[in-house]
């Protein structure tokens with residue numbers, strides 16, 4: 569589906585942000601490990617999380633929708649077969665986290681995915697799991713991955729990059745391994761795995777950049793997923809850059825390992841306010857109000873990068889409307905996402921008039937630019953690029969046509985009607 573975006577005269581109103589993708593994945597995966605019955609409220613309906621749901625069904629869980637976005641997972645008969653073939657679709661989180669879950673079980677599992685996922689690097693999870701004793705077959709460390717799992721040894725592992733997927737993969741292998749498994753990252757990445765495992769009763773301890781886990785049984789419990797700050801990010805940026813805007817985003821996850829975008833927007837002088845902060849299922853949640861803002865440029869580097877990694881494409885759009893030079897560094901791993909998010913983003917934003925230059929580990933943007941638009945742009949099968957380009961289109965003089973916009977369904981099928989409800 570090709571979509572034309574027109575210049576907006578202002579965004580006004582309130583939207584409830586749909587479920588967090590990272591937390592939804594984990595809620596389904598960890599429910600599958602409880603050997604009991606769990607209910608998950610507000611599960612994400614994005615294609616990625618549906619891939620995880622289909623995988624746990626394939627693994628033997630009974631999954632029923634008992635209300636809208638509300639599922640019941642019975643895992644009493646899970647993991648009973650010797651061999652599994654599991655389709656991860658476009659989802660890196662499914663492939664990397666299930667690798668850890670399956671490697672510690674005496675079975676052969678094949679994990680495969682779509683064209684984009686088959687090109688993404690898996691060495692980062694294969695290496696530590698091999699150190700723990702798992703056996704892999706792969707094609708130059710790419711999917712499909714065939715895992716011969718079994719009893720593993722604990723490790724004390726220092727990850728070369730701050731990646732929640734790598735950390736979670738090792739912790740999940742450690743959850744089913746005697747002894748203490750320890751993971752240390754260069755900077756703290758999102759800690760939803762640690763928080764949810766703790767909530768479900770696992771023996772897990774977090775100290776700064778290190779997490780330690782011992783073999784544990786998980787208790788079946790009810791879980792509720794909060795809204796995704798990475799989805800809210802498109803509305804935060806749209807609200808800040810579209811003239812005459814004032815919007816409220818309800819039910820947004822505010823876990824500090826994810827709120828880098830709020831810190832950056834505050835530094836950029838955005839008119840942003842957090843309302844009604846609370847805690848649900850061991851995760852901070854709140855509402856956010858954002859209004860049209862006079863923006864200053866910023867340098868984004870180092871420890872904050874993992875706290876806003878998925879938001880960088882839309883932050884580039886934000887920076888194009890800030891008065892001065894914004895620099896993003898230390899974000900080379902953006903090249904390993906659903907697309908090469910540095911190259912593709914720079915290519916497409918240039919087409920609509922953004923003054924942006926690619927660097928090896930980020931980009932430099934010179935603002936403020938009056939965006940001309942009037943062109944056709946590509947999203948490279950990448951949901952976050954599609955939505956970032958849409959937000960840019962809202963401030964372009966001429967309409968912007970985004971090709972294959974349907975890729976938004978990977979994380980945020982509700983995006984378009986939700987945005988249009990604010991017109």
Ligand code: S3P
Nearest residue numbers: 590661730731732733734877878
């Ligand atoms: C995720 C971790 C991040 C993020 C991805 C989801 C997770 O990836 O980009 O969208 O749910 O653990 P990395 O671990 O590769 O940084």
